[in-house]
Amino acid sequence: MLNRTIAPHITNAVDFHPALPPYKKFVLKNGVEVYALDLGELDTLMVNLVFSAGNLYEEKNLVAATANYLLKNGTSKKTAFQINEHFEYYGSYLNRSCQNESAEISLHCLGKYVNELLPVIAEMITDSVFPQEELGIYIKNMQQRLQVSLMKSDFVAGRLIDAYLFGEKHPYGKFASMIDYASLEQDEIKIFYQQFYQQGHCVIFIAGKLPADIIDELEKNFGSLPLHPWNEKIKNIEHPIIPAAAKKYNVVNDVNGVQGSVRIARNFPNRHHPDFQKAGMLNNIFGGYFGSRLMANIREDKGYTYGIHSYLMNHIQESAWMISTEAGKDVCAATIEEVYKEMKLLRGELIDEEELQTARNFMIGTILGDLDGPFQVVGRWKNIILNDLDEKYFYNGVHIIKAISAEELQELAQKYLQPEDFYELVVV
């Protein structure tokens, strides 16, 4: 008779060795680097062009994001409709996104069609015209979208906490207003485009089942353009981080709101700091997964929220340690109190071996699971490369998960999980 109370044998995390499949690196004639991952069985492919064209480089709010967004909205030869129709005809997805440091164009397509699509991407980064008509539609639609977002407490809370942490002038902390949209001018978009796309700094990531001629095709389409290697220094752009002086905020956004968006956060060093990956482990135990202390206490024991999470922000210059949840309006204060209680426990008591082993195993399992397929693997590489790190960062992270001691974690908690260092915000 089967005894169901006895767990089957488990192979522990220390016996697993997550490996990051290596890339091949190519350099185009103009110096642009290509990181290539040939992985996978299906005829799927991703081509990702990353430009140093994030909002860090703009002199006026929203110019970087607007230039990036409108790359798809017209060249001297094609209308926005023709460009969209071309990519969609081949069943591909052409996305663009603008972050703080970088701005991207990413193509997901079937390998068999990629050669029809790369020339149009080249056209977009050499010959975009940013028609006034398209800019006008964009401004109006984005303003409307912003109006809706501003009604959501989580959106408002996200903006405010970033501003407290980094300052309203810093690229990580600034946010868009209706007026920012209204004051966008075609000329400033064009000037930004010339500098940061046409003659920009670029790096390319490709992943999937790579067609044999893919590097030749990249060379043909992008190798002769006046682009620069992404890591060649542009110019000294310095953005000082100026955190807010006051630490506690209560904001009423919607008098009828039934929940509060709670954000508790502190500034934290970037990935090059020796504590970063270790803090990642502590974070995991604190609020990084379903079995974490915050989740176990505040959701699974008290039922104050559908979910509570903590994480280290993925910024290059400087990170922040963030705790985030949407909690019932009448239990926001109790939620905050419990978060501080959990910090205190981590400062005061060693994490017991069983809990630590669970977290180690879970995290190694998660890394193994996350490396599911070429796009996920290249995503890891991209993060490493754009942060100016190498594969040692990945393997060091694995080592820390397996080896960090309870004493080290307690020291980290004493160093970083001090309530007086945290900003505290509730938006209802």
Next chain:
Amino acid sequence: MIRFEKFQLKNGLRVIVHEDSSTPMAVLNVLYDVGAKDENPDKTGFAHLFEHLMFGGSVNIADFETPLQIAGGENNAFTTNDFTNYYVQLPAENIETAFWLESDRMLSLAFSEKSLEVQRKVVCEEFKEHYINKPYGDVWFKLRELAYKQHPYRWMTIGKELSHIENAKLSDAKNFFFRHYCPANAVLVLAGNIKTAQIKELAEKWFGSIPGGEKYIRKLPPEPVQMEARKLEVKAEVPLDALYKAYHMASRNEDGYYFAELITEVLGGGSSSRLHQSLVKEKKLFSHIECHQTGSVDAGLLVIEGRLIKGVDMMEADKAVDEEIEKIRANKIDEKELTKVKNKTEAAILFEDMSLMNRAASLAIYELLGDANLMNTELAKYQSVTTEQILEESRKIFDDKNSNTLYYYSNN
């Protein structure tokens, strides 16, 4: 082509194995043939609340999460109007841990009062986060009630109202469990770096002794054919007017499902789609408009939804949508347009199949729809659709009598 093997245990549990040695991981996916449509109209939201209770300990194992985390695994679940699906992903070496945990909660739950009490609160917060504390959050409640008068698709998976969740009792949970959670009503899928022979042994060992239970035969009231256009007007604290139009369409097993899916792509799939190009870009009536379908097993809804540009009159916007609808009812779409939406569908299927977890869930869902191998014949069905079929189906769907229109007005 997704390869798999299929077998059945004596208790009726259907098991599907999909081997993939390119990953170090394995997935165990259990799909139960029960969703919000099987709920009592006075106790809605229960299938989903029950999904939460499935994590509150089973008859022999007090804690579901911790052993799984120790095995390096993660898991989650989702409930729809049609199904409830649970999945575990973990390093393949530890696959037996997933069998142990998942089989015990199919056998029976702990039914703890504390778990029910906490999860009632958690689900209420989920309800508030997604449907109350959010502009336009109540739209689908209204749209479903407008379009369905008999069929239980008329309520949302989260439930009709908070009180239904607040009033849930442990006895309800027990009845629900023993009615629906048994081998006869489930499909088990194993995928990843595993071997079929090993899985046969493990499935027999852990699931073989669970009583098969009775196959639940649902007798849902069919939705009567809609005989006249329905309209509803609402005012709410939102910054912009919004327009929603929902039309009854074919069920999952009918050819019409594939026609409808392609119609949504022609009208609303991407920035070169008809509605976006005409109404956002050319006429500038909407800031955003899309078209999609609910993907339901029983006859679902094809929906057009858009936010109006401030100052645009609702009637004018509605009329402009109707003009686009008239076009697709009047003339066949171009062959090129058809090729485009077929290519998009092909790519979407391939991208979805890249993930091991998706493959496991899809195999389970197709098996419940009749045969796991439908997963491999799906694309051919889309590819055989003709412009005549699109025209004919458009005429059927976009009959004015079949329309449910919601004018969602801004209060300010």
